[in-house]
Amino acid sequence: xxxxxxxxxxxxxxxxxxxxxxxxxxxxxxxxxxxxxxxxxxxxxxxxxxxxxxxxxxxxxxxxxxxxxxxxxxxxxxxxxxxxxxxxxxxxxxxxxxxxxxxxxxxxxxxxxxxxxxxxxxxxxxxxxxxxxxxxxxxxxxxxxxxxxxxxxxxxxxxxxxxxxxxxxxxxxxxxxxxxxxxxxxxxxxxxxxxxxxxxxxxxxxxxxxxxxxxxxxxxxxxxxxxxxxxxxxxxxxxxxxxxxxxxxxxxxxxxxxxxxxxxxxxxxxxxxxxxxxxxxxxxxxxxxxxxxxxxxxxxxxx
Amino acid sequence: xxxxxxxxxxxxxxxxxxxxxxxxxxxxxxxxxxxxxxxxxxxxxxxxxxxxxxxxxxxxxxxxxxxxxxxxxxxxxxxxxxxxxxxxxxxxxxxxxxxxxxxxxxxxxxxxxxxxxxxxxxxxxxxxxxxxxxxxxxxxxxxxxxxxxxxxxxxxxxxxxxxxxxxxxxxxxxxxxxxxxxxxxxxxxxxxxxxxxxxxxxxxxxxxxxxxxx
Numbered sequence: 001x002x003x004x005x006x007x008x009x010x011x012x013x014x015x016x017x018x019x020x021x022x023x024x025x026x027x028x029x030x031x032x033x034x035x036x037x038x039x040x041x042x043x044x045x046x047x048x049x050x051x052x053x054x055x056x057x058x059x060x061x062x063x064x065x066x067x068x069x070x071x072x073x074x075x076x077x078x079x080x081x082x083x084x085x086x087x088x089x090x091x092x093x094x095x096x097x098x099x100x101x102x103x104x105x106x107x108x109x110x111x112x113x114x115x116x117x118x119x120x121x122x123x124x125x126x127x128x129x130x131x132x133x134x135x136x137x138x139x140x141x142x143x144x145x146x147x148x149x150x151x152x153x154x155x156x157x158x159x160x161x162x163x164x165x166x167x168x169x170x171x172x173x174x175x176x177x178x179x180x181x182x183x184x185x186x187x188x189x190x191x192x193x194x195x196x197x198x199x200x201x202x203x204x205x206x207x208x209x210x211x212x213x214x215x216x217x218x219x220x221x222x223x224x225x226x227x228x229x230x231x232x233x234x235x236x237x238x239x240x241x242x243x244x245x246x247x248x249x250x251x252x253x254x255x256x257x258x259x260x261x262x263x264x265x266x267x268x269x270x271x272x273x274x275x276x277x278x279x280x281x282x283x284x285x286x287x288x289x290x291x292x293x294x295x296x297x298x299x300x301x302x303x
Numbered sequence: 304x305x306x307x308x309x310x311x312x313x314x315x316x317x318x319x320x321x322x323x324x325x326x327x328x329x330x331x332x333x334x335x336x337x338x339x340x341x342x343x344x345x346x347x348x349x350x351x352x353x354x355x356x357x358x359x360x361x362x363x364x365x366x367x368x369x370x371x372x373x374x375x376x377x378x379x380x381x382x383x384x385x386x387x388x389x390x391x392x393x394x395x396x397x398x399x400x401x402x403x404x405x406x407x408x409x410x411x412x413x414x415x416x417x418x419x420x421x422x423x424x425x426x427x428x429x430x431x432x433x434x435x436x437x438x439x440x441x442x443x444x445x446x447x448x449x450x451x452x453x454x455x456x457x458x459x460x461x462x463x464x465x466x467x468x469x470x471x472x473x474x475x476x477x478x479x480x481x482x483x484x485x486x487x488x489x490x491x492x493x494x495x496x497x498x499x500x501x502x503x504x505x506x507x508x509x510x511x512x513x514x515x516x517x
Contacts, residue, residue: 113461133513135459135462135514151510151513153462153465153510153514154465170506170510172465172466172469172507172510173465173468173469189502189503189506191469191472191473191503191506191507192468192469192472208499208502208503209503210469210472210473210476210500210503211472229495229496229499231472231473231475231476231479231480231496231500231503232472232475232476250492252479252483252492252493252496269491270490270491270492292492292495292496292499294476294479294480294483294496295479
């Protein structure tokens with residue numbers, strides 16, 4: 001009995017020391033880990049002069065790219081590099097017409113996808129063109145005007161509040177979303193990514209996919225050409241009753257459904273086929289809307 | 304000899320090797336040559352099924368014990384353990400299991416014979432054969448595609464799957480659009496779809512090329 005008690009006493013006195021030691025070791029390890037992580041993660045800020053009508057090119061792999069509209073004559077670029085195996089090159093042409101930010105691996109380094117991440121936050125003056133190309137990094141553009149060219153293999157592309165712009169978007173499987181992009185010219189191509197267009201209007205709005213679905217919500221205003229094309233994806237269009245459109249929908253082997261009131265056209269470039277195609281106008285038919293699919297389903301609905 | 308006549312005597316050709324007229328047809332018809340090559344390969348592989356070896360008796364014992372332990376097999380549903388352990392020599396074991404091997408091999412041979420006898424490829428009118436050859440396998444890649452995929456695999460193996468899927472889809476798109484445009488050359492929509500399909504493919508190549516830049 002005495003032996004047991006002594007052992008218990010020894011145990012109880014020894015335990016706080018051990019706990020203390022273990023805590024100290026863990027804290028030390030955490031400090032080392034945090035300091036090394038902090039050293040690998042580098043945030044930089046750059047202000048780069050750009051001429052009116054100039055172009056900003058950003059090339060990156062993973063991470064993210066956020067674009068905003070600003071004023072003045074400078075591009076404000078903030079970027080966070082997540083490892084010391086990669087770096088960002090900043091270049092500017094002598095005439096300040098072209099600014100380039102390019103992510104690349106350092107010689108002899110083979111960063112993993114996680115190590116290759118760079119998060120960009122870039123503010124560009126109004127009217128400056130922007131071209132962004134990424135492999136996996138999502139791209140968001142808010143409030144830009146001018147030429148906007150965005151391309152990503154798998155990173156989601158989101159554009160909102162763009163006015164009087166020429167928007168060119170390309171993706172492999174990345175979803176594409178445009179919201180409140182008005183009085184603009186829009187060209188979208190995606191192999192397998194879904195395309196969502198909310199209140200997107202202009203002289204020309206064209207979206208084409210191989211297998212991705214296309215959704216359009218808006219009034220197709222502006223007397224423009226709206227062309228939505230897909231091979232096997234579905235096309236869903238929702239129009240308000242006020243929409244003034246001259247609409248045609250055709251699916252070669254898929255089906256079409258119309259729940260939007262259209263007046264029959266007198267002349268068609270094709271003979272409408274029940275369940276496969278339809279055409280008609282609403283109001284004064286000021287905008288042309290062409291919906292084409294090979295095997296996907298086309299639906300037109302009233303908002 | 305045309306393709307139909309050739310395929311009627313196909314079982315004889317596979318068995319005996321065929322005669323002069325058959326050989327002549329094979330020289331000129333890529334489709335039949337490919338078919339014969341595939342069937343000969345199957346025949347060779349079927350032969351390999353015959354010398355089937357059984358696993359060590361301990362494997363069966365372990366499986367049986369595991370099944371009994373898990374409650375999937377009650378005692379007596381399989382021959383008792385002693386049944387195999389009493390005859391541990393490979394000869395005895397082969398004696399008890401070889402009929403299964405032969406049965407499997409025989410089944411495979413019968414299935415192969417039935418497939419060979421009943422094989423009737425869909426016959427298309429001659430004027431459609433050329434079109435079919437160009438789009439017969441929309442999911443396949445052409446040489447440029449293969450080269451592109453190979454280069455991407457070396458540079459970035461992660462990207463391979465994405466590009467392969469996209470190329471396969473876009474090739475199917477091109478194939479479908481070509482067929483539609485050929486069916487009705489006056490159809491403007493079909494022409495537009497074909498142009499769009501090519502533009503999609505162009506985009507994939509441009510994206511892949513841009514990716515490969517340093």
